Amino acid sequence: MPAPTLSKTAPGPAPVREGPVRAGLRRTAALARAELLLLRRNRTLMSIAVLMPLAVVGLLASLGGEAGMTGEAAAVAVSSLVGMLLLFVVYYNVLSAAVARREEGVLQRLRTGEATDGEVLVALSLPSTAITLVQTVLLAAVGALALDLPVPGNPLLVLGGLLLGAAVFSGLALVTAVATRTLEAVQMTSLPVLSIAVLGAGLALPLDVLPPAVADVAEFTPLSPVLTLVRAGWTGGTGGAELLQATVVAAAWVGLSVAVVRSRFRWSPRG
Template identity: 45%
Template sequence: MGALGEAELTLLLRNRTAFLLALLMPVAMVGLSWSSSREWELDGTGLSRGEAVLTGGIGLVLVLVVYQGLIPVYVARREERVLKRLRTGELTDAEILAGSALPSAALALAQCVVLVAAGAALLDVRAPAAAPLLVAGTVLGVVLLAALAAATAALTRTVESAQVTGMPLLMASVLGSGLFVPLAVLPDRVADACRMLPLTPVVELVTGGWLGGLNAAEAGRALALGMAWTAVAVFAVRRRFRWEPRA
């Protein structure tokens, strides 16, 4: 898996366009979120402007770097028959998919660390109140979105169409999971519905880990929902993932 991850990292670094997009797109989206946050009504939510932007920023990094970044990787390796050849070796199917995801996961985690440090240093945002919960939410997000990326790749015919097939989850997450607009400012019924989206439990755990205020029952519910979505994604991958080029 380490060798496979190293090979994928080399390919990512050689593809300067993909690498720069993975680095700069989350920064641009967080900047856009900061600009739009002037219109948010945060009174009574317990969130400052910087806290709302940066907690959503971690979710943005995960969905852009891990989910949107991995779909074309899986599709390209499938169409090039790399995945088919790897299955003849010692690695299991899960190890092949996980090894391919290592560079994107490492890049996303590094960017999340930078966001936390930048928030504390530049935007006068408090240090994480419950660091283990923040770490748990971030790791859950990486695993969940990598599984969802593999599931989406099964529906994607070409590398060129990868961004299109990934758009529904991206838009649902941006609009309804608290990445741009905190759920606390939405009407109660809308917020309750949005809490069932795949990325929402990750954002809730990250927010609770950074700002505190998430009790054990709420954290357990968010963790259980995130794990349930992960199980659904893994089941879909086991049933539908294609290891050979699509006809």
């Protein structure tokens, strides 16, 4: 009697190993999606994000009249909106999220998983950054179609200014979180950064009316270089010592924030 033969099954495809960069991006995206779901429940922030661009569109319509606005006037108005979004959507929300997640013990639990510290903190800022980008694009589109608003002359420079500004104020939010013990204290601890940023960028008072020495110092405050880049991008400005200085100053704020966060950030409520 012939011996039974054993059928051999073909081996399946070898599993594809994920590279470290791709795995890090996947983890960051997953954390950012979870943060976005929580962000949608924040009615105050979502109201600011939706109503502020509409208010700016109405302001532009009232100022522009039938003749439309010049590129310089549009750049000033749009950069003011960008500044407010960076302060109240990016900075204030990232600060609130960091403190809330720490007090809930979420940050401490995330550190025990696969995600690195940098991935966890970057994920906190991505939803707010995305909202700021979307609102700016919508303002540009609605303004161009409905109000004859000049379109950006250098969109890449505007985008670069927005992303650099988001990095600056996300970093400052995490630095502020170091000194913020509870979520209720956010309103107090955020005031110094908000005040310096608003005054230094000329959003509350034109810099032209200030003494020259004070105006020169204002150029080194966190928001001022960002708005310089956005305005230059909207009017089509490129190159120049002013843009280089603005980029270096903004990058210095990012570097300073990273250094402070790496050495002082508290991950647990009792840390």
